Amino acid sequence: xxxxxxxxxxxxxxxxxxxxxxxxxxxxxxxxxxxxxxxxxxxxxxxxxxxxxxxxxxxxxxxxxxxxxxxxxxxxxxxxxxxxxxxxxxxxxxxxxxxxxxxxxxxxxxxxxxxxxxxxxxxxxxxxxxxxxxxxxxxxxxxxxxxxxxxxxxxxxxxxxxxxxxxxxxxxxxxxxxxxxxxxxxxxxxxxxxxxxxxxxxxxxxxxxxxxxxxxxxxxxxxxxxxxxxxxxxxxxxxxxxxxxxxxxxxxxxxxxxxxxxxxxxxxxxxxxxxxxxxxxxxxxxxxxxxxxxxxxxxxxxxxxxxxxxxxxxxxxxxxxxxxxxxxxxxxxxxxxxxxxxxxxxxxxxxxxxxxxxxxxxxxxxxxxxxxxxxxxxxxxxxxxxxxxxxxxxxxxxxxxxxxxxxxxxxxxxxxxxxxxxxxxxxxxxxxxxxxxxxxxxxxxxxxxxxx
Amino acid sequence: xxxxxxxxxxxxxxxxxxxxxxxxxxxxxxxxxxxxxxxxxxxxxxxxxxxxxxxxxxxxxxxxxxxxxxxxxxxxxxxxxxxxxxxxxxxxxxxxxxxxxxxxxxxxxxxxx
Numbered sequence: 269x270x271x272x273x274x275x276x277x278x279x280x281x282x283x284x285x286x287x288x289x290x291x292x293x294x295x296x297x298x299x300x301x302x303x304x305x306x307x308x309x310x311x312x313x314x315x316x317x318x319x320x321x322x323x324x325x326x327x328x329x330x331x332x333x334x335x336x337x338x339x340x341x342x343x344x345x346x347x348x349x350x351x352x353x354x355x356x357x358x359x360x361x362x363x364x365x366x367x368x369x370x371x372x373x374x375x376x377x378x379x380x381x382x383x384x385x386x387x388x389x390x391x392x393x394x395x396x397x398x399x400x401x402x403x404x405x406x407x408x409x410x411x412x413x414x415x416x417x418x419x420x421x422x423x424x425x426x427x428x429x430x431x432x433x434x435x436x437x438x439x440x441x442x443x444x445x446x447x448x449x450x451x452x453x454x455x456x457x458x459x460x461x462x463x464x465x466x467x468x469x470x471x472x473x474x475x476x477x478x479x480x481x482x483x484x485x486x487x488x489x490x491x492x493x494x495x496x497x498x499x500x501x502x503x504x505x506x507x508x509x510x511x512x513x514x515x516x517x518x519x520x521x522x523x524x525x526x527x528x529x530x531x532x533x534x535x536x537x538x539x540x541x542x543x544x545x546x547x548x549x550x551x552x553x554x555x556x557x558x559x560x561x562x563x564x565x566x567x568x569x570x571x572x573x574x575x576x577x578x579x580x581x582x583x584x585x586x587x588x589x590x591x592x593x594x595x596x597x598x599x600x601x602x603x604x605x606x607x608x609x610x611x612x613x614x615x616x617x618x619x620x621x622x623x624x625x626x627x628x629x630x631x632x633x634x635x636x637x638x639x640x641x642x643x644x645x646x647x648x649x650x651x652x653x654x655x656x657x658x659x660x661x662x663x664x665x666x667x668x669x670x671x672x673x674x675x676x677x678x679x680x681x682x683x684x685x686x687x688x689x690x691x692x693x694x695x696x697x698x699x700x701x702x703x704x705x706x707x708x709x710x711x712x713x714x715x716x717x718x719x720x
Numbered sequence: 721x722x723x724x725x726x727x728x729x730x731x732x733x734x735x736x737x738x739x740x741x742x743x744x745x746x747x748x749x750x751x752x753x754x755x756x757x758x759x760x761x762x763x764x765x766x767x768x769x770x771x772x773x774x775x776x777x778x779x780x781x782x783x784x785x786x787x788x789x790x791x792x793x794x795x796x797x798x799x800x801x802x803x804x805x806x807x808x809x810x811x812x813x814x815x816x817x818x819x820x821x822x823x824x825x826x827x828x829x830x831x832x833x
Contacts, residue, residue, distance in 0.1 A: 591762075591765045690769050
């Protein structure tokens with residue numbers, strides 16, 4: 269453990285030292301210095317392996333806790349590592365099933381489709397038909413992908429997290445902890461990674477997603493083959509199509525990109541505002557458009573969950589953006605755990621009002637990222653701690669907007685949210701319990717108007 | 721007495737007329753405003769909601785007129801959500817059992833060696 273700790277420290281220091289010339293040995297302007305350190309840190313993380321690559325990915329979705337430069341740099345983190353030889357992957361499958369790939373699938377391709385820090389993905393075909401939890405039966409011979417956790421990945425991640433706990437304890441005692449709570453961040457990180465290491469969690473989310481969108485033929489996700497899945501091996505339907513990074517090819521094939529941009533954004537709103545569970549790691553590589561004009565959500569490794577109360581409060585905050593209502597945004601953010609000190613409330617409200625008024629782009633569409641990320645920065649400037657789920661959700665919505673705009677630049681994600689938020693809040697208004705609670709007050713208000 | 725009743729109905733009609741005018745104005749503001757026109761506050765939400773309700777009302781009106789003409793109107797009959805949820809739970813349980821069966825087969829394979 270001690271040797272691993274010294275490797276970590278040496279690697280980080282070496283990469284920060286290598287960044288010194290770019291930072292002009294500390295004499296460059298603050299943003300240039302921060303960008304140089306961030307680049308050095310990103311390179312060190314890539315070198316240090318799975319736990320650090322995942323930590324970088326977590327930092328990239330937390331603009332509320334880290335500098336813009338670090339978030340931007342970590343966003344470019346490459347989670348692609350050299351593939352393991354087929355024998356290593358075959359031995360994991362053998363250990364999980366007591367049988368080799370050739371006995372479990374009709375065909376198994378030793379050449380990997382993708383190789384990331386935690387898992388490697390191979391193509392295969394089903395030996396027999398399987399009726400999945402939701403959706404049509406997958407016939408014998410159907411193309412599937414087999415995701416296999418890399419041997420040693422879990423042990424190395426857990427060891428690094430154990431080491432990081434001591435470091436987090438030390439950081440918690442420094443002034444760095446004013447901006448973020450390192451122990452809470454590490455706990456969140458450890459929970460996310462444990463979920464990612466058990467591939468069945470991802471498979472179950474995919475099943476649930478298919479069920480949630482059962483009435484929407486334009487939104488799909490891979491069906492899971494449970495008899496060929498374990499904690500370390502996940503067999504899923506192979507999705508054909510184009511990643512959003514290959515959008516030109518999709519357009520050339522006649523895919524309706526505008527329709528899918530609107531639909532994909534709507535599907536995300538539905539995940540957040542209606543179901544309270546959402547894909548929290550959306551990026552262009554995790555979304556496919558298919559030749560059948562559907563949008564496929566892939567890789568449910570990082571997901572977000574909201575309680576019904578959180579969901580309602582978040583709907584209120586979104587409605588505040590739709591209807592430019594700073595008071596509503598303040599009131600419901602408070603209920604989500606954003607506690608603004610009393611002496612800062614007026615300043616934050618004023619800043620929020622400016623943000624709400626400044627979200628319109630020259631083409632007349634609204635810019636959610638400008639509002640969401642601006643709000644997080646505003647809270648940061650006033651020393652307000654942001655609950656982790658809140659930051660993750662805002663980042664996810666900003667990403668969805670970016671992804672949708674890659675498909676169709678004129679899309680207005682705030683307009684997409686309007687029917688959802690209005691309908692949900694309208695339905696909440698008709699709730700009998702709420703009516704009973706509010707009716708006497710409403711009658712008194714009506715009488716006051718009549719008698720005035 | 722007759723005068724009182726007339727007065728009562730007149731008041732009722734007036735209240736209804738004022739409320740109707742207010743609602744129409746809200747629908748108009750909600751319709752015309754779009755998102756960029758919403759100048760803010762709780763009133764903007766009410767306008768937006770009124771516009772959506774008015775849209776639903778128009779749809780209902782069209783359906784009723786079509787039915788009066790003897791045309792068949794497809795009415796969405798959402799399935800019982802609770803029953804749907806049970807269907808999913810059962811299907812998910814089946815998935816878990818498939819998974820457990822596969823694990824048991826693995827165990828047997830390993831014991832046979």
